[in-house]
Amino acid sequence: MTTVRFDDKIVRMFLFATLFWGLVGMSVGVLLALQLADWRFNFEIPWLTFGRLRPVHTNAVIFAFAGNAIFCGVYYSSQRLLKARLFSDLVSRIHFWGWQLIIVLAACSFVMGITTGKEYAELEWPLDLMVAVIWLLFAFNFFATLARRREKHIYVALWFYIGTIITITVLHVVNSLAIPVSLTKSYPIYAGVQDALVQWWYGHNAVGFFLTTPFLGLMYYFVPKAAERPIYSYRLSIMHFWALVFLYIWAGPHHLHYTALPDWAQSLGMVFSVMLLAPSWGGMINGLLTLRGAWDRLRVDPVLKFFAAAITFYGMSTFEGPLMAIKSVNALSHYTDWTVGHVHNGALGWVALLIFGMVYWLVPRMWNTKLHSIALANAHFWLAMVGILFYIVSMWAAGITQGLMWKEFTADGLLAYPSFLETVTKMHPYYLGRALGGVIFLAGLIMLIINLALTIRAGRFSEGEIQVPEPKPIEHKPSHWHAVLERKPFLMAILALVVITIGGIVEMMPTFLIKGNIPTIASVKPWSPLELEGRDIYVREGCYACHSQMVRPFRDELARYGEYSRPGEFIYDRPFQWGSKRTGPDLHRVGGRYSNLWHLRHLEDPRLTSPGSVMPSYAFLTSGVLDLGHITRKIQVMKDLGAPYSEEQVRHAGRDAKWQARGIADDLRRNGVDVAPDREIIALIAYLQRLGTDIKKGGPL
């Protein structure tokens, strides 16, 4: 017999990081909620405006809080399931510190406005490269440990980890492909419709393979451990694992219903979302029915409380998701707070509660003691429930109310709520309710941290050990066809790769290869140099966090915004900026709708032109001087990517930008306001005035 000592120090490091980033990420979330309830929480500081802060929140809770929790749980459970210490202590530590460094750099870059403008993939290219390197190190460490395992069969939790590692690698690489302009700016190799399709293939599967599969894996380890009950059904785990990884990949287009994405791709996104319901519930069934025989302990054991609630929320979210993916439901829900509520149903209800249960279970075991206070943990549980309730109910009410207001017509055939602003100010009480829910949930997290800190202080940390027979354990004959695969994890990884690639290829390739999918429009021309700079400012400030650029083919949107958006209008948009939430109105047809002076006034003080608006003030764009240092390179990159600029236009890009800026400054002066033509706000106005106007210069559609 030999002794295997597990590397639990790395588990401890990831556990602390989970709690720290959870606190940071959720605090930023509360600040954002307050900003929507009252614009003054933007503090008129560029770094703290909603548009720049939102990616800090989303990335912090997804990749820092949930990410560190995944690494913590995966490293703890894998070593025990494989009866082997992690392959390399050094790789583990590079993995840890590399990931934390990325998080810090990410947060700094987002508040500075360095962003790709693609949701949940906002990191610019140098950080994308770092993520790829660190993620592959994690993969290497994991697979090398698998190769050294002393348990021939690999348990279902590990299948989910394998699926996660393979898929996240593919998603990250494909979605991040871009041509750098400078160290802090790049343009994606995809444009418009294609960029949207790739991005939401990524975005949806970030939910699928970063917030679902790894946590199902953790559920399969920690729930039976904590409940001391057998997993309900082995064959159900096989069925729902393969069905989930195959079907999930196809569902991305449900984020793009009624947009300029081809109808057939939207339909595929919808039906695969509907088919996803059963495999998702397979996970819920296996989790909840594993708790059979342990229900009585739920009253006394906070860990089981958190697990049971997390699995229940998983079931609710995976029912709500397919529901919202049905096109006629989505017609109402999309762009409203219902989506925000749905996301938090999953993020707070499923991911966070599962993490809480996991750390409440882990800490007493790793520190060889008892949880400091069961009562405090129970109190945390109920606070979390109340917090989620406030959050989700507020968002349901807000989303459905606003969605219905947007669509309502009077008997005369006019919009019943013609002023978009009126539908925003109606949201105020719900936004207060949401902020309250967030504060309550955050308070619960603080209670958890205090409880665990006191537990740790009372205990003594030690690394886990087991005795194993050497050199190798006795072999067993596989008793089931799938059990053969469970003895060959690398074959399983390759199979998983094949399975997840199918959906992506079938949905993406036609839009790349078949011209008819994105019919070009002769009058749509590339952005002028100044407009491109303005567009980059629009991306930098995260305007897409609150404004869509996608008029959907609905009567109310035609009446409110104008002609619905066509695929051919976006072929020079890198990145696409269709958005996913309308806190403010759609902007695709804003070009030419207002005067330059109006835009200036509105950007400097939104409440001057739009009383009650929750938009931050962008007066700092009037003092900011436009940096034209990269304009030639920018136009050159766009030309290389296919925009029909002439050599002349590339060479004279800077001159042309200044010339156009002077025109706008002259117009402002004629209307009584002096703004120097070299200001950032001039470029942004140039971009806004061009938005969605090219289509009107052509013939009938």
Added chain:
Amino acid sequence: MEKKDEILDHGQDYDGIKEYDNPLPRWFLLMFYGSILFSFAYMAYYTAKTWSIADASGRSANLAWSGARVAAEVREAESGHANFVPPEGDALLSFVRSPGNISRGEALFKANCVACHGENGQGVVGPNLTDRFWIHGGKPEEVLLSIAQGWPGNGMPAWGASQGPEKVHWLTAYVMSLRGRSVSNPKAPQGIEE
């Protein structure tokens, strides 16, 4: 009938975790197979429909279904307003005085005009519409023309093309009703007193 709650054994030890091999619940399988059947039927129905619309209209199949759907929706909604005959002279005067037309115009004004002319027409970036001063004339015909054709040099868009003649007339009715209204912080007068 398969045995329930029997521990599975293929010689593995997963850190003490055991597994049953219970059969999948019937309702669960029905739900799964049902969703697959629905999906095939849905795809077949909508693909056929999209192609037939695309063939009939000569348009690309890409947004044929969405485009046809919204066009029908708008056509139906506006069918009652297709035969609008622009009133002139005295007919225009009585048109702009009709309370119904004024309230319809108000809804349109809130949607499109308040951003520049203010919530009550008091003027922000655009001129005050409640005073007696007019830059481009304050008679109904003149206001109608300003709205329909715009003054692009001054930032006033042409609304005729996007709104159509009937809505432009309703807007005129509302704007005419604004004159003389007392508002808080009105913009300083511009243009000629009428």
